[in-house]
Amino acid sequence: MIHRLNQPDYNRWACQIKHTGGCRQPIHLRGKVEHYDRATGQLLHRYSTTTEPNGVLRVPCKTRRASRCPACAEIYRADTYQLVRAGLVGGKGVPETVSTHPCQFVTLTAPSFGAVHVRREKNGKVLPCHARRNAETCPHGRVMSCTDRHSADDVRLGEPLCSDCYDYDGSVLFNAISSELWRRFTLALRRRFARLNGLTVKALREHVSISFAKVAEYQRRGVVHFHAVIRLDGPDGPSSPPPAWATADDLDQAVRHAVAAVTAEIKPLRRTFRWGAQLDTRRVTMDGELTDQAVAAYIAKYATKAAECVGTLDRRIQPLDNLDALPVREHARRLIAACMRLGSEPGLADLRLIHWAHMLGFRGHFSTKSRRYSTTLGALRAAREEHMRTEEITTGRLPLFDEDTVLVIAHWQYAGQGLSIGEQVLAAAITGTRLPYAGGGGR
Numbered sequence: 001m002i003h004r005l006n007q008p009d010y011n012r013w014a015c016q017i018k019h020t021g022g023c024r025q026p027i028h029l030r031g032k033v034e035h036y037d038r039a040t041g042q043l044l045h046r047y048s049t050t051t052e053p054n055g056v057l058r059v060p061c062k063t064r065r066a067s068r069c070p071a072c073a074e075i076y077r078a079d080t081y082q083l084v085r086a087g088l089v090g091g092k093g094v095p096e097t098v099s100t101h102p103c104q105f106v107t108l109t110a111p112s113f114g115a116v117h118v119r120r121e122k123n124g125k126v127l128p129c130h131a132r133r134n135a136e137t138c139p140h141g142r143v144m145s146c147t148d149r150h151s152a153d154d155v156r157l158g159e160p161l162c163s164d165c166y167d168y169d170g171s172v173l174f175n176a177i178s179s180e181l182w183r184r185f186t187l188a189l190r191r192r193f194a195r196l197n198g199l200t201v202k203a204l205r206e207h208v209s210i211s212f213a214k215v216a217e218y219q220r221r222g223v224v225h226f227h228a229v230i231r232l233d234g235p236d237g238p239s240s241p242p243p244a245w246a247t248a249d250d251l252d253q254a255v256r257h258a259v260a261a262v263t264a265e266i267k268p269l270r271r272t273f274r275w276g277a278q279l280d281t282r283r284v285t286m287d288g289e290l291t292d293q294a295v296a297a298y299i300a301k302y303a304t305k306a307a308e309c310v311g312t313l314d315r316r317i318q319p320l321d322n323l324d325a326l327p328v329r330e331h332a333r334r335l336i337a338a339c340m341r342l343g344s345e346p347g348l349a350d351l352r353l354i355h356w357a358h359m360l361g362f363r364g365h366f367s368t369k370s371r372r373y374s375t376t377l378g379a380l381r382a383a384r385e386e387h388m389r390t391e392e393i394t395t396g397r398l399p400l401f402d403e404d405t406v407l408v409i410a411h412w413q414y415a416g417q418g419l420s421i422g423e424q425v426l427a428a429a430i431t432g433t434r435l436p437y438a439g440g441g442g443r
């Protein structure tokens with residue numbers, strides 16, 4: 001820390017750190033940017049990192065995972081919020097009339113893989129976990145009952161009542177196939193919606209398009225479920241209204257039908273998976289019980305969470321890692337072990353379970369949307385970067401040239417990542433962010 005403070009270029013370093021917005025693991029780039037006049041070929045401006053502290057430029061890591069970098073994950077969360085919200089009420093290039101289109105907020109759950117400790121509330125009162133009058137005893141001699149009223153931070157939440165009965169294989173296989181199950185759900189939904197209106201899927205497309213934005217969430221038991229916004233538009237997407245006969249009631253009915261109808265099979269094991277019985281589908285309105293803001297905030301919240309909130313790791317697990325030594329809770333360890341064991345079976349290679357063991361078998365994207373839902377994260381990023389560039393120009397870092405007349409040639413090279421412990425302390429002070437390891441982190 002003292003070494004850094006005593007460097008003659010400390011101010012420039014502090015300025016770079018400020019621009020990373022409190023990124024915990026900034027990427028170091030070495031390189032140069034040259035601006036040429038397109039007409040004359042004359043070099044107008046050259047920026048090189050050779051004069052920067054340590055000869056590198058520090059840029060934000062842009063991770064979406066809060067356990068790795070809270071500052072960058074917060075930007076990702078805010079972008080996701082804007083993206084989901086634009087699809088509900090308009091903005092960011094989506095017309096405001098989109099808010100009048102029928103729209104459902106749907107939660108698709110996973111089936112049960114064995115009884116787990118749960119916290120349930122009714123009218124503000126916490127209920128007993130698994131109160132059974134004549135609870136049976138499992139083959140391992142455990143009574144399948146728990147009358148505790150678990151607190152919200154009880155470490156047993158999500159843990160099986162009997163870990164020897166629990167279907168760990170089923171849990172990780174469901175995670176592995178859940179994206180396929182989702183894909184089949186969207187196809188079945190379109191089919192059902194078309195049939196409800198006496199049309200073929202192809203004919204439906206001329207009148208109605210159905211858009212999705214979804215996010216995956218890990219439940220405490222280590223299995224994913226999905227929250228999705230499903231919206232009806234006219235044939236040209238959000239800018240065109242759906243016909244009057246395309247109603248929210250039909251959409252709701254088609255969702256319920258499709259959830260119950262679809263299956264996905266893991267053939268080598270002859271195991272068929274379907275969605276869990278718990279289905280929540282609610283209408284999104286501007287002013288009703290479920291508002292657009294609540295939905296956007298809900299989806300954005302999960303976009304930056306990964307499996308580590310279940311108590312697993314936020315990095316890949318290597319086949320030679322000693323599973324017993326991993327700093328994870330026992331339930332997660334058994335899920336990881338199931339991934340490692342099933343992943344080495346030749347018939348299941350496609351599921352890439354070893355590669356995704358730290359995600360407990362799930363290899364899908366955390367937040368996805370169909371092409372026509374709203375704007376894209378890329379467009380939001382580009383808009384923000386343009387804003388930052390304008391700011392840099394006004395502070396004199398880059399000369400102001402017209403893009404059409406200037407040729408920009410850039411050479412960049414990755415030169416490392418991260419900050420030393422002393423630099424982390426300084427960076428936290430400069431950007432007003434929390435220090436890593438200062439409690440609460442996902443380590």
Ligand SMILES: [Zn+2]
Pocket residue numbers: 022023024025026060061062063069071072073
């Ligand atoms: Zn970062």
Ligand SMILES: [Zn+2]
Pocket residue numbers: 116117118129130146147148150156
């Ligand atoms: Zn319990």
Ligand SMILES: [Zn+2]
Pocket residue numbers: 138139140141142162163164165166
């Ligand atoms: Zn048992």
